[in-house]
Amino acid sequence: MSYRKNFAVEPGEKVHLHKIDPSFTGKHESHQKAWPIIQKHVARMDKLQYLLYATSDQSLLVVLQALDAAGKDGVIRHLFSGMNPQGTSVFNFKKPSKDEAAHDFLWRAHLHTPSRGEIVIFNRSHYEDVLVVRVHNLAEKSVWSKRYDLINDFEMMLSSNGTRILKFFLHISSDEQLARFKQRLDDPIRNWKITDSDYSERELWPKYIEAYEDVLERTSTKIAPWYVIPANHKWFRDLAISEIIADTLDEIGLKLPPTHVNMDEIRNKYHDAEQKQAKQIDKASKA
Ligand code: AMP
Ligand code: MG
Helix, strand or coil, X not given: CCHHHHCECCCCCCCCHXXXXXXXXXXXXXXXXXXXXXXXXXXXHHHHHHHHHHHCCCEEEEEEEECCCCCHHHHHHHHHCCCCXXXXXXXXXXXXXXXXXXXXXXXXXXXXXXXXCCEEEEECCHHXXXXXXXXXXXXXXXXXXXXXXXXXXXXXXXXXXXXXXXXXXXXXXXXHHHHHHHHHHHCCCCHHHCCHHHHHHHCCHHHHXXXXXXXXXXXXXXXXXXXXXXXXXXXXHHHHHHHHHXXXXXXXXXXXXXXXXXXXXXXXXXXXXXXXXXXXHHHHHHC
């Protein structure tokens, strides 16, 4: 079974999130058993990132969206920390700054899209402009409702320019969210993560689900698919996402770029000569 096939939302498909089990783990029994598989996928991702950077032809944009405490930060820490920082970056979408708010809603997203050879992770994204904005009435419906088509056009433009786009919705249950908030309250190391808004946003759960279902239906496209990832089990979430990313990069068929110089000539002309000279200096210093 390929998670890339199974968790993808088909273009135009109506997703009923309550029908998708957030505790799904497939044939995998435990974190312990899944761990070596996750590590294999992560190693593939690291190798493919090296090739992506070396060829500097295409790029990858990973979008992470979810309700609070669903594990966006965990995905970034667990799956991307082995990558070469030269060529990878994360952009966190917060409440827009004054400058950001003074522009169109896609401006800040566009500023941070990957250049050729790069991988960029959006921790939240331009989708907040049809999620939090819709749920909190931060813009009129006549404004946010036009954004789905604008987003599809924007992503099509990025894709035509060589950017692969993968969008992940981390799907957790309401009970799991509450359990994670409690952990944040109880564990001093996690205290900093809890905020008032976590609990007030939780009350808007049904509205967020409705907004997410519209996002999934209207913006999953062939060139920028959404994946609904069962995320109650952190290890399964990591397993599925790492597999989908590694398989997608694999498909590009990245190869080390050809060299533009004659290796033999360089070896003869410079390297061997330098070596000879170094030996002479060494000999002279000992004499
Ligand atoms: P966090 O991800 O916990 O750091 O929180 C970032 C906050 O910024 C979340 O509450 C988001 O909903 C909010 N946010 C992100 N983008 C927007 C936006 N375009 N308009 C309003 N709030 C936003
Ligand atoms: Mg938060």
